Amino acid sequence: MVMPDTWIREQAQENQMIQPFVGALQTEGVLSFGLSSAGYDIRIADEYKIFANVYGTVVIDPKQIDSLAYVDHIGPTCVIPPHSFVLGRSIEFIRMPDTVIGFLQPKSTYIRSGILTPSTVLEPGWEGYITLEIANMSALPAKVYSYEGIAQLVFLNIEGNPETTYASRGGKYQYQQGITLPKV
8 A cells, every 4th residue: 555645644744754855845946855645755865976987997896896887976966977877866865664665766757858867776674865866868968956866665565464564674775864875
């Protein structure tokens, strides 16, 4: 069952599930963020890793990302090169309850502009800032706005208690603080 705004608000206020928490959807002049009827629109911070072949990197290896494969950027916006991607992180720190799974979904305004945030699963018991991939699917440079909505987090209740949570198995991305590159 998808959890409604009343449950999200209660979990955010009583159990610090989302920090900082914005209790109403903010829409005036921004890409929306905050609590919606059946989800929470998270924001992206102002720090990015822009993947581009600036230094002649030959391959992206998920087992060991070469620092020459990306350029660090901090700013109120980030321009993503055509057919490329950046990594960013959420402003919100998330604490997933043990009986809930989170699905991060792309925002339609960005999708309609050729900018895609692939779906991500937040497992029961996971805690941290969300590392986000933002892909520019278009043939033109694309702009992302820091401090504004980037994706919607939807919470689904699990029937029963899982035997193992992300925290109890010591998941490798538990408590990530900044933009976290792939780990093996």
